[in-house]
Amino acid sequence: MARLAAALLALALAAPAAAQPDPRKVVRTAYPSAESKLDPAAESDEASGSISHAIFDPMLAYDFLARPARLVGNTAALPEITDGGATFTLRIRPGIFFAPDPAFGGKPRELTAHDYVYSIKRLFDPKLRSQWLFLVEGKILGADAAMQDAKRTGRFDFDRPIEGLQAPDRYTVRIRLANPDYSFPYVLAMPATAALAREVVEHYGQDISHHPVGTGPYRIAEWVKGSRIVLEANPGYREEYFDGDPGPDAASRAIHARLKGRRLPIAGRIEIHVVDEAQPRWLAFLNGEHDYIRPLPEDFANIALPGGKLAPNLAKAGIYVTPDEVAYTTYTTFNTAETIDGKPNAIGGFAPERVALRRAIGMGYRIDEQMAILDKGQSVRAHTPLPPAVSGHDPDFVSPTLEFNPAKAKALLDMFGYVDRDGDGYREAPDGSRFSFDHASVPTLRERQRNELWKKSMDAIGIRVTFGKVEKLPELRKQAQHGRVQSFSYGWIADFPDGENFLQLLWKGSIGQVNYAMFDHPEYNALYERIKRMPDSPERNALIERMVKLILVYSPWLVETFKAQKILVQPWVLNYKKHPFGHEPWKYLDVDPARRPAR
Numbered sequence: 001m002a003r004l005a006a007a008l009l010a011l012a013l014a015a016p017a018a019a020q021p022d023p024r025k026v027v028r029t030a031y032p033s034a035e036s037k038l039d040p041a042a043e044s045d046e047a048s049g050s051i052s053h054a055i056f057d058p059m060l061a062y063d064f065l066a067r068p069a070r071l072v073g074n075t076a077a078l079p080e081i082t083d084g085g086a087t088f089t090l091r092i093r094p095g096i097f098f099a100p101d102p103a104f105g106g107k108p109r110e111l112t113a114h115d116y117v118y119s120i121k122r123l124f125d126p127k128l129r130s131q132w133l134f135l136v137e138g139k140i141l142g143a144d145a146a147m148q149d150a151k152r153t154g155r156f157d158f159d160r161p162i163e164g165l166q167a168p169d170r171y172t173v174r175i176r177l178a179n180p181d182y183s184f185p186y187v188l189a190m191p192a193t194a195a196l197a198r199e200v201v202e203h204y205g206q207d208i209s210h211h212p213v214g215t216g217p218y219r220i221a222e223w224v225k226g227s228r229i230v231l232e233a234n235p236g237y238r239e240e241y242f243d244g245d246p247g248p249d250a251a252s253r254a255i256h257a258r259l260k261g262r263r264l265p266i267a268g269r270i271e272i273h274v275v276d277e278a279q280p281r282w283l284a285f286l287n288g289e290h291d292y293i294r295p296l297p298e299d300f301a302n303i304a305l306p307g308g309k310l311a312p313n314l315a316k317a318g319i320y321v322t323p324d325e326v327a328y329t330t331y332t333t334f335n336t337a338e339t340i341d342g343k344p345n346a347i348g349g350f351a352p353e354r355v356a357l358r359r360a361i362g363m364g365y366r367i368d369e370q371m372a373i374l375d376k377g378q379s380v381r382a383h384t385p386l387p388p389a390v391s392g393h394d395p396d397f398v399s400p401t402l403e404f405n406p407a408k409a410k411a412l413l414d415m416f417g418y419v420d421r422d423g424d425g426y427r428e429a430p431d432g433s434r435f436s437f438d439h440a441s442v443p444t445l446r447e448r449q450r451n452e453l454w455k456k457s458m459d460a461i462g463i464r465v466t467f468g469k470v471e472k473l474p475e476l477r478k479q480a481q482h483g484r485v486q487s488f489s490y491g492w493i494a495d496f497p498d499g500e501n502f503l504q505l506l507w508k509g510s511i512g513q514v515n516y517a518m519f520d521h522p523e524y525n526a527l528y529e530r531i532k533r534m535p536d537s538p539e540r541n542a543l544i545e546r547m548v549k550l551i552l553v554y555s556p557w558l559v560e561t562f563k564a565q566k567i568l569v570q571p572w573v574l575n576y577k578k579h580p581f582g583h584e585p586w587k588y589l590d591v592d593p594a595r596r597p598a599r
Contacts, residue, residue: 037209186496318571392499
């Protein structure tokens, strides 16, 4: 086997120069926020995720152009699924190598099944505090017990066998779940489960997130933290040639025709700049300094896309527009717990008057103005939490509880005893006490504008709203996890194409993690636990529909919009298409240096 590995490595290094990525083809772009840590198991921000996905390899991937989204093999073949959806066996492709690193004595090292077992175990290590733990917690046989022991001892034992996570041989990964879960393979296509080498993690220790060493198409060439990152094509990357579904539309088929049979990646270099403010990102794109802008900043949507069409000056320059295909639902979450820090929660509980209150608040909110003024037309009204790209989405479903209707909102409040008794213009609670609720936010101009819209909306129906809690997003999420936030506006980008990924946000098992509404409804919980064990089917979709209706009836969320943002791309960049469940399509991009303006 060692001879085979050496032979495969020699063949990879001896590949014809013409087939290698072209160093003259450079992709330049900007991110609105900085990367944090280049450890795919540790961080979940967009910049870190995109860069990590270019460096590290999950076992599975998505067919680039196929819609609906379809899994394909990456470093492994698609899994063999047995035990009614509880056991997944994956075969790793021989001859894939980690980039050379001092941890390997300066040489490449072959990827094996043991690397994936180790990397998935890392998600359970309490010291890592992985933001992706929810993907695997409570699922893999024996893994939670190992995590609990680590919490008691202060050390995760990576040598301890875990029943549900094994490598029976060098190229086989076997994962056994406590319960069937037909959506679990999607987790194996996410950067969070990509392979890191144990030698590298142990060599760099606490500093591992600054030493990314993977098997992916790119590797770090330069890194000025929080400012600039340069990726270069990995010279030891395996031979990968484009193939797959041609896609459902003419633009996708044109990309397929250009890419078919070509070796990936094509561009030899990716340059990423961190530019916090929208205006300099926009100006840099207009000046040709950046090759695309994703997404188009809302502040400039009306300039770039007046009436929803590309502005004539941009079209004349050859710039093209493509959808930012992200399965992204926005909503306002209401804390449904009876108390917050031991004090009564004025909007919480399932008593009829509290349910009516949350529904009235939702009907009174000027969602039309949010879409027009804040979103600049880059969103569409949502009537279900499940966006179009995920299973369980019903495109014909329209919810009567999500209409903007201040008259109905006021009638509902009157009916359940929320009336203005003292004539100050604001309603009191049914027991006559002063009523208000607090809407938390982050300290940005956009959120201040949204708060103004909330006040205007609630004043119109006689509800007093305050804005006492203003925190940066990480702290706000932390407080929400502990049930200390009464309401705030948020959103969720799907991790994979299954409606369960959204529905788990309101499952009781997610309280303390991503269930910021503290929603704990017995029927909803039971339905969620049923759909987790079922393959995609009409029967499962019927149960999902029931869960969606429970969300709309009890109103732990005000479901608001599906994001419909756009990406603008320079004419010298080909093949840009955003996958709904992938990060940047860097390895597919081609660049015509002759068309790029001189810098």
